[in-house]
Amino acid sequence: PKKDTIALQHGAHRIGNRTDADMARWRSLRFGQFIHWGVYAIAGGEWNGKVYNGAAEWIRSWKEMPHEEYDKLYRQFNPVNFNPQQWASQAKDMGAKYMIITTKHHDGFCLWPSKYSKYNIAASPWKKDLLGPMIDAYNKAGIDVYLYFSIIDWNHPDYRPSLKNAADSAAGKRFQVFVKNQLAELLQRYPTIKGFWFDGTWDASWKNDGAFTDELEQYLQSIHPGLVMGSRLRADEKGARHFDSNGRLMGDYEQGWERKLPEKIEDVHGNDWEAVMTVPENQWGYHAKWMGHVKSANEILEMLVKSVSLNGNFVLNFGPKADGTFRKEEQDLMTNIGAWMKVNGDAIYNGTYAGFEKQDWGYYIRKTGTDSVYMVVFNMPVSGNLRVKMPARTYLTGVSMLQNNVPLTPELIGREEYFLRLPNKQSDVPVVILLKTSTKE
Ligand code: FHN
CATH class of the missing domain: 2.60.40.1180 (Golgi alpha-mannosidase II)
Structure with a gap:
């Protein structure tokens, strides 16, 4: 923390790491599985015979893909080979102790039948809830579940990156109510979840209302005490994210380590932290044509070990196909990591600097x-x-x-x-x- 502190109403409310049992549990798990799954998996990074070089889950923003076309994809979302027990058992075999699932990515498509948006799984040919069976299966396998939730919502009429006039501000207020409703709905439907993993919080419309982010965090904690939420949710009243204007971490752990790791213990300033990593270059959702370097099991293991050695958690991302199966490269990786974890997992779980x-x-x-x-x-x-x-x-x-x-x-x-x-x-x-x-x- 900086020496000269300024008075903040919506900055960090705690100095130092959480010391309660829920947080201790999160800290002890150390290895997680991230899953990016949604209608983007149908496109698989390709449209009209052309390959999108960006991240597959961002294809809707590509000039080659008309929004109307993307927004119709859900009519084909029918993961007939989705087997939640198998997903959970392969995650367990890999050694993952927690899982983070995209309930809703930036495109706004909800994997649960939300009361607050028609753009959800119930409207797809699959018709029924996906999240519930997934959460149950993972929990039965002894794996904690966290819910990824994107604040950016390209599908919602009230979403604005910035608020430029009175009409935008009114939309922004309605959008905040929508977000709050959806999150409360998720907690009410899936009470065993251990926390939220927020994303898409960088737009001005979100970060310029630090008071709302603060109230929202407290509201969620009040419905479900013990929830673990990283630093991506909050902003302070000056628009500072992750760390408030006094340099203090907001949220329960530092969530800025995306596809990069700290080098030394000083880099994490004594805070709890978590890194999220992709297997190929910047691809989270399913992309049929992986580009660039694809990480090997040994490379991933080194990142996991390095993270734990520096007091952090490490989460490896997977992008299942639209039919509910995992590509061979990802299956093999899980098997190879799991083989090492079975012998050496004692060095990982509950590990620390x-x-x-x-x-x-x-x-x-x-x-x-x-x-x-x-x-x-x-x-x-x-x-x-x-x-x-x-x-x-x-x-x-x-x-x-x-x-x-x-x-x-x-x-x-x-x-x-x-x-x-x-x-x-x-x-x-x-x-x-x-x-x-x-x-x-
Ligand atoms: O834009 C997203 C991206 O698609 C992916 O979900 C990652 C995961 O950490 N988060 C955002 C970029 O920071």
Whole structure:
């Protein structure tokens, strides 16, 4: 926080992270699955034989695609192969502990039969609710569900990016009531959800009414105490987003880490945070022709591990097809990540910043509140020597491989400083070593 604080009515209402059980749970889960699913999946990034180079879920904004054509796509939305139990079990097998689903993206199409908009799943050939069965299936698999909700709504007659005159302001007021109604409806229909994931809050019409965003956040908390909501919902009365005009985080965690990660612990200023990541370049919804680099399981695992090592959660995005199935690349990725998580997940869940000096071989993660520290090795040195430098007054009491409990014998090379060597230097996946430590005064 900046030193000179200004008086704010609608800035952050809390200094430091939430300490309650609901937030502790969110923090312990560490690995989430994001799903972008909606009528954009029908177009799959193509229209009239042409390929859209932007993000598939933005195709409605492409000059090649007339809005009227996009707005008719819902008449074809019929995910006959949608199997929520299978979705949930593959997410569980991948190791995800929470899931975020797009209830409504910028196009305004609602995956639930909303009372407040006709542009919803009930009007599609599928006819029935999609969200309910999905939430139930994930919950049954032990996975917490969060609801993505876009404030930008291209379908709603009252949505305005900015309010330029009295008529706009009147529309803006009606739109706020609509948003509030839809969110209350979601909470009432799906009481097991753990939080909202807001998006599309950057337009002037939204961020210039900090008071409303503040009231809305409190209203949602009052209906469903404990809800977890990130920093994208709020603005303060000066229009500052994420961080108020005094530099304090608004919302329950920093939600600005989209397709990028912090480098070092100082970058997150002690705040809870979460990163969301796409598998290819900037594609969230289903795009038939992925462009650019497609991340491998090892690359994703490194991002997950790095996030946890810096006190954050990591959420990997999937864009299912319009028929309700996942493309092969995404299925394979889930399988490969899951194979590693089954063996090494102990290093991830409930993991936190370890407070050890970073080394080039990879990342340290501490099991929250314990003396167990995991080393996750991504870059094996040619020498085979993994350097471990303990913080002052910390001692090594045991070293073993997480995958099979085989003990390793550390070589003392300096004061509280060791080399570790693995029985086998070669590995196609990151290797995890468990350090048991003790601290003396
Ligand atoms: O515009 C959206 C985008 O389509 C996607 O939903 C991402 C996910 O974080 N959020 C917005 C861009 O920040």
